Amino acid sequence: MNFFPVIDPEIRSATECYDLAGELAEMADDLGYEHVQTVEHYLSPYGGYCPDPVTLLTALAARTRHVRIITGAVIPAFTHPLKLAGKLAMLDHLSHGRLDVGFGRGFLPTEFAAFGVPMDESRARFAEGIEACRQLWTTDNLVWQGKFHQFGPVTLLPRPYQRPHPPIFVASATSAESCAAAGTEGHHLQVVPSVTSAEQLQAMLAAYREAWARAGHAPGGYRIQVKYTCYVAPRHKDALDSARQWEQSYVDHMAGAVAPLANGAGADYPGYEKFAEKAAAYDFDTALAAHKVLAGDANAVREQIGAVREALGTDIDLSLQFSPGGLERDKALAAVRLFADKVMPAFQDRRTPLATAR
Structure with missing residues (x-):
């Protein structure tokens, strides 16, 4: 389950958003969901209610016992690695080793401008931030001489609960090269x-799997999370009506957030200038037919997931958002339970969560 708050304050307050996330996380924990995760964004209704995923996930960790707690993702370009590695290590302890850490590059020009970080440094800052955190989690008396940060010798406290460190995920939007790099690492x-x-996503996943194998990592030891919004209701039409409303709202907010990309995002973001064009050309029925959103009654959603797994592989894990936009609280809670009762049992071959180690 994922939480991506794309919502105007006039429709839902931050308090209401966080309270609903807590309720849904508790349900996920009780009903056998694998994880809960959230994103990092700033300043706009496009995710801006979650400027610090660690804060929200700490609250969710306190209300749950079984689900894994995932950053999906934190952005190293905006946080010093000493602070980021320390915050994440604390969360790993507070959740008793249930943390998975997803790192992302970020892609919104307004966020980079606000932090005073050039977008054309994003890839290098991303790579340096991940490696700095990894070494801080594992190395005594670390001396770090990076391009953007220099420090040491330091020994991080606390060290993570999991040894040698929490599982690391890399978020990739469109780049097969980025996916291959993640597999290699x-x-x-x-x-x-x-x-x-669909073809681009298949190519991204193929590049990732091939790079993982070529690097000699354990066969099948990777995890691939594919994120969807999911509208499921007892009546097919009710689910589609909600989906039409809130998917359009999501696309409209995304279009506003990515509008500055139309002027070009630099060499680090090839093709991103087309995001605004894609948003302007959005059509819900086309997106539904292409399985870019899951929507309908339980039978329809089961069929859609079957088609997704056939296209992308049975080794993927789905991360689903059941509370998009301003979807009513009762509908979101009912969707989580209906999915667990009527959809989840059809896919019992899904992997068991990663083992927690100390």
Whole structure:
């Protein structure tokens, strides 16, 4: 289950958003969901209610016992690695080793401008931030001489609960090269199908699996999370009506957030200038037919997931958002339970969660 708050304050307050996330996380914990995760964004209704995933996930960890707690994702470009590694290590302890850490590059020009970080440094800052955190989690008296940060010798406290460190995921939007790099490094993968074509996403996952194998990592030891919004209700039409409303709201907010990309995002973001064009050309029925959103009664959603697994592989894990936009609280809670009762049992071959180690 994932939480991505794309919502105007006039429709739902931050308090209401966090309270609903807590209720849904408790249900997920009781009903056998594998994880809960949230995102990092700033300043706009497009995710801006979650400027610090660690804060929200700490609250969710306190209300749950079984689900894994996932950052999906934190952005190293905006946080010093000493602070980021320390916050994440604390959360790993507070959740008793249930943390998975997803790292992302970020892609919204307004966020980079606000932090005073050039977008054309994003890839290098991303790579340096991941490696700095990994070494801080595992190395005594670390001396770090990076391009963007220099420090040491330091020994991080606390060290993570999990040894040698929490599982690392890398978020990739459109780049097969980024996916291949993650596979080579032995990192797990997070992707969002709504911003790619089916063929492009298949190529990204193929590049990842091939790079993982070529690097000699354990066969099948990777995790691939594919993120969807999911509207499921007892009546098919009710689910589709909600989906039409809130998917359009999501696309409209995304279009506003990515509008500055139309002027070009630089060499680090090839093709991102087309995001605004894709948003302007959005059509719900086309997106539904292409399985970029899951919507309908339980039978329809089961069929859609079957088609997704056939296209992308049975080794993927789905991360589903049941509370998009301003969807009513009761509908979101009912969707989580209906999915667990009527959809989840059809896919019992899904992998068991990663083992927790100390």
